[in-house]
């Protein structure tokens with residue numbers, strides 16, 4: 001028995017029928033989310049407020065409501081003229097995500113939310129409260145196109161990129177729940193954000209960069225989360241890592257390595273056929289050199305697949321003397337997967353070999369596993385039915401992907 005309890009409850013009326021089984025828009029229909037304040041920088045917000053016929057500082061006022069007071073309800077915006085509140089909020093604070101379903105475990109300290117987007121796509125985010133910190137795990141895309149065979153999201157394919165504001169909205173929702181004392185442990189704030197939910201963040205580069213700005217800009221221009229407390233995790237899209245290095249956003253980079261050798265990595269992370277282990281790590285070390293920040297090397301521990309002592313030795317040699325830290329993730333179960341997690345003994349041996357090579361290593365906890373909210377389990381496949389029970393969606397239908405600017 002796990003020590004976890006779950007709650008399933010309805011948060012809203014049934015969604016309008018999704019347009020396709022996986023909730024994606026039909027080809028030719030609008031797929032760009034409505035413009036939102038969080039897509040805009042302070043100057044653009046002022047310009048947008050002026051375009052709506054008001055003074056530019058209305059943009060700043062709206063930002064204060066959203067990022068400092070965590071509200072988008074025009075009725076609470078009593079510093080705005082009553083006549084223009086609704087118009088301003090409708091134009092700059094459209095509701096982007098509707099909470100469709102929530103599950104909690106760890107006595108309420110872990111909470112996964114299934115969100116429906118304006119066009120009927122589904123994404124998930126997970127809030128995890130630990131002593132002294134709260135981490136929000138956010139999605140950057142609906143689905144994912146990277147096709148890693150051990151990851152539930154990767155099995156479903158890509159539906160579309162999220163907008164910057166759709167990413168930020170997941171964090172704002174968590175911040176709001178904490179500020180209102182909805183999470184056990186008293187009122188709190190989001191201290192960490194990890195881009196480890198659905199999607200490959202660096203495949204949605206421009207929107208992710210904008211979201212990083214909004215998350216880290218001081219309140220009230222943004223949420224004021226410290227750059228070093230934000231982690232962007234990637235399968236290893238080398239040109240995008242280089243671009244990130246040039247932009248120096250100061251965030252922590254995580255690389256999903258999962259194998260030290262190209263032969264196995266080709267299978268576990270198919271994009272490895274395009275950018276090999278040496279090239280991915282080369283880009284990661286350049287990032288570490290430019291930012292002074294330790295790169296996190298993610299390694300899912302898969303029994304008898306990538307957990308052999310010789311692979312631990314090979315990994316230790318690759319990382320020796322580098323600004324790196326290894327995060328071992330016991331493989332989380334995903335539907336239909338032929339793989340299982342490494343045994344505790346194999347994990348201990350793997351850790352010991354890395355430590356002998358003076359490589360800092362931690363084994364990640366499996367927070368959220370019981371509610372399919374742990375790494376690689378986010379698939380947005382469960383939707384409440386009319387009775388509040390759960391239905392499983394059919395596999396998604398491929399749709400044309402929105403190209404990023």
Ligand code: SAH
Pocket residue numbers: 146148150151152195196197198199200201233234235254255256257298299300329330331332333334375376377
């Ligand atoms: N696309 C990004 C971020 C999403 S997943 C990336 O790949 O880095 C966050 C981490 O969870 C990645 O390291 C991913 O490889 C890992 N992961 C995916 N499926 C998993 C599973 N079933 N068990 C454990 N970790 C998994």
